[in-house]
Amino acid sequence: MANEVEDEMKSTISSNDQDGSSKDHGSHGQVPILENESSQATVENHLKHDYIDHRLNDPNMETERIDSVEAALEKGDYKAEVKLEEELEEDSPYAEVRAAVSNIDDPSMPAMTFRAWFIGLVFSIIVPGVNQLLYFRYPSTSIGPLVAQLVAHPVGVLMAAILPTKVFKTPLGSFTLNPGPFNVKEHTIIVVMANVSFGGAYSTDVAAVQRIFYHFDWGYGFIILLTLSSQIIGFSMAGFYRRWLVWPASMIWPSNLGQTALMTALHGQVDTGSGHLTRFRMFLYVFLGAFCWYFFPGYIFTLLSVGNWFCLIAPNNVVLNQMLGTQTGLGLIPLTADWNQMSMIGNPLYTPWWAQANVFGGFIFMFVFLGPILYYKNVWNSAYLPMLASGSFDRFGNSYNVSKVTTADHMFDPEGYNNYSEEYLTITYAMAFALSFASITGVLVHAALFHGKDIIRQFKTSVSEERDIHARLMLKYPEVPKLWYAILFLICFAFGIGSAAGWDTGLPVWAFILAIIIGAFFMLPVGVIYAISNVEVGLNVISEFIIGYIHPGSPTGMMMFKVFCYMATYQGLSFARDMKFGHYMKIPPRDMFIAQVTAISLSSFVIIGVQDWALSNIKNICTHEASDKFTCNSTRVFGTASEIWGLIGPAKLYSSGKQYNNLLWAFLVGALFPAIVWALSKKWPKSFVRLINAPVIFTGTGNLPPATGINYTSWIVVGFVFNYLLKRRKTGWWSRYNYVVGAALDTGTALSSVFIFFCLVFPKGKGRDFNDGTWWGNLAWQNTADSNGTPYLTPPDDGFYPAPGMFRPA
Incomplete structure (x- = not known):
């Protein structure tokens, strides 16, 4: 069956003949069958590195392909070895990538055109604006990147049909509004601009919670600095980590494959062969x-x-x-x-x-x-x-009333807490926290054991040394200078300090710096797991845990620490994922940089403006009485976290003697489990054990609830x-x-859900x-x-447990 797919995929790759330009497969040529030992040794080393060494740490590698390589190496079958080497030269070693990504490129195809900029900027305004409005509604819906990708295609084709083709000459060079048929690289630039902006801004929840939960507002200056800093600072980190998360073939980023498959179908890069329904149909x-x-x-x-x-x-x-x-x-x-x-x-x-x-x-x-x-x-x-x-919840089984434990200046009120209630979590929420704790230590140990050697080796590897077909095709385009990323980081770092120190946030500058360091530290191990599994280990809980212990009592300070720590990783990985999308579509890296930074900066202002309008104009917003179900469920979860971790602090839940203290054992479980799996997989490398991934198990249920x-x-x-x-x-x-x-x-x-709404x-x-x-x-x-939400037991009228300040029975 595997051979059938290989033959089919080779027969289906066809040229994109939109503009008649020559296409490049990027191959270094067929591997010659030479009879000297040095050539055979080179081929064998390549195969061993690309296949055998990845058996343990790469669950996406096809077992059949690895077995074929092992058999050829054991027999010393040089012809079979060369054939496998040629297959690696011509296309990706991963079936998922071969099924969704074209292995050809046309370096002459323009990407940064007027059409791409115009449509991309429009999407950077409309998509995040609509999504931010719908974010407050339950059930929430959104316009995803695929919607933007689909809509952009006919718009681009229409502009190619009506725009003038005249070439304008300026002191800075010549340009035209219409360089020819709407092409796949223009389309990719548009989609990238939509990608980085459609998800909203985590930081806006800080301002929303301030207004909804704590009833104060610091205005536009604060939220603009906070949003720009937290949205973009991860991008500079993605630029540093791209040698580990973008260039290697093993970093397949499964979430990109739907977009690449649709892109190749819309632009005719891949034909399904005679007798089959086309991908576009x-x-x-x-x-x-x-x-x-x-x-x-x-x-x-x-x-x-x-x-x-x-x-x-x-x-x-x-x-x-x-x-x-x-x-x-x-x-x-x-x-x-x-x-x-x-x-x-x-x-x-x-x-x-x-x-x-x-x-x-x-x-x-x-x-x-x-x-x-x-x-x-x-x-x-x-x-x-x-x-x-x-x-x-409180001890009466009702939603926790934060106003009873808050002072007039929005800080923690110990007396009110002692007279009211401890916080109680549903069993699933408590277990979700335990899994989150386990995922933090689990991702570090798993990455060190299963990917440590590759991470160290990749530190010295340039993109020119990557043997993947897509990396070789990208050699034609200059990389983004590291200085660009460094300057961007310094600007965002200054914005972040301004947001923390310019208002009475309760977030010391040292805590802001600590948040950035933690986010940068976790980005690589989390990114490796995300890139191979499509499951992301979130830092939201651990960031709340850390700041809640080292600096309790300030809900705004906790929220900001969480935004910087979590978003440094989350947003950085989003940029890295989009870099891989551009890598697959052969977009010049510098064009990607400009498009991403422009789109995220513009969309940040749009999101802030739409949120301010919604909170000011929608009646009873973020309450159960809100019109059109604008109940803000996600924002309320964010606000609840500010109560648990910021205002009250984790010490009252997890410290010694507290009811949820035993959940901290999850940190140890998270460290031990991947070590056990690694040891078993070393003993039985061909068994199913090699597919057990502790961080994926721990974090995969992170959305529940x-x-x-x-x-x-x-x-x-x-x-x-x-x-x-x-x-x-x-x-x-x-x-x-x-x-x-x-x-x-x-x-x-x-699209249907947006139309209905x-x-x-x-x-x-x-x-x-x-x-x-x-x-x-x-x-x-x-x-x-x-x-x-009826509970199994009905709480007594005087509560199922005494208030913190009352005598507790032994």
Whole structure:
């Protein structure tokens, strides 16, 4: 089957004949079959380095390919060795990359054109603005990069048809508004500008929480400095780490493959061969189907989305609702027809099957097996709370009232705390914190053991020494000077100090510097795991933990530390992922640098302005009474974290003698588990043990809560069908269409949800028959213990535990 795919992929690569320019495969030529020992030794060293040495640390490497290399080396079959070497020269060693990325380039194709800049800047304004508005609404939806990618194509083609082709001469050189047909590199620049801006800005939650939770506002100066600094400072780090995270072939970045597959389909870089439906047609059919279908689960019949069908049998049976419910339950039977539910934790068609299996294994053990045992035994008084919720609670089972433990100057009030209540977490939230602790030590140990040698070797490697076809094709374009990244870092560093010291934030400058150091330290190990698995280890919890211990009592200071520490890594890795996208699409690195910095800077101002308008003009925003469901669920989670870690501090939850102290053992478990896996994989290098990835297991369930069980059970079912069954049994179909289908499902569903919101839900007086009427299909799921978050035990009127200042029984 593997040979069938190789033959098919070789036959399907075709030239992009948009402008008639010559194309370059980047090969160093066919490897000559020479009979001298030095040549054979060179080939064997290459194969050993590229395949055999990666068996343990690269779960994406095809086992069949490694076995073929081992067999050829053992037999000393030089012809077979040369054939394998030639295959490596011509294309990527990874099936996922071969299926989605073209191995040709046209260096004469322009990228930074007027069309690219115009469309890219428009997207950098519209996409983040709309997404920031929709961010406050539940269920949240957004315009993703794939939507921008799809819309940009006809716009670019139209501009190529109507713009004048006249060449203008200026003292700085000649230029034209229309250099010819709209090409794939222009399109990539546009998508990159949308990519870096569509996700919003984490820092804006600081200003939102200040206004919503603590009722004060420091104005535009503070949030502009904070946002620009935190959004861009990670970019300079990405520039430093690109030799580890962008250049190597093993850093495949699975989340990019949907975009590259769609790009090659739209621009005709890859043909599927005679007798097969073209990739573009497949995309179009699935896109239209997804767009039309989402009207049912997203608007007409929302029970199809929620999927808690079995709860309707006994809506007041608490245990049944907690096991099969999808709002505050484990959702063990995945009966949802909503792609948003199936892809909430990531597109299941992009994430490699081995990574999905690791995540689901962690979910089963921690949340299906261990979680219910602890819950029904009432460990940590958790049975008095919903099984799954992301907020903190008081001893009466109500949401924690932060105003009772806050002074007039927004600091911690010890007397109010002693008279009120400790904070209590749902069992799933507590376990999610434990997994987060384990992921921090786990990612360091795993990266050191499985990738340490490669990291050290790569420190001295330049892009010219990379043997990957895509790295060789990029040799034609000059790299970005390190000085550019250094200057950018210094500017953002100054902005960060200004935001911390210019207002009474409670964040000392030394703490700001510490946040940057921690983020930079973790970026490489986290990036390696993210690039191979599509699962990112987040630093949000550990950053809260650190600042909560070393500088407690200031919610704003905690939020800022978290933004700088977490965003230095998260935003930096987002830039690195986009650099790899440009690497795959053969965009000159300096063009990428300019496009990314421009887009993120412009979008930051847009996001700040839209948020200020929303908080000032939408009635009852961020409350349960908000119009059009602008309840700000994600912002409230951010605010809850500021209470737990900043205002009250982790010492009152995790220190010796406190109720959640035992969760700190997770740090030790996180360090030991990958060491055990590494030792076992060294003993049995060809067994399934080599595919066990501790950081992926620990961090894969990091979205739960606010995600619920159904987001994992439905995700794994889809992933099993596409990335296990179809990849093995219908390999040709999978190679042609898997990533295109994933892109179509994402794009069609996202566009449909945006259309429904702006055309049917948001306008006053429209769509009320379905949204606010009496139709059973949109109401039945709400009248359940699952939807109401009913706990297993009812809290007593005087609370299930004494207040901190009261006498505690022995």
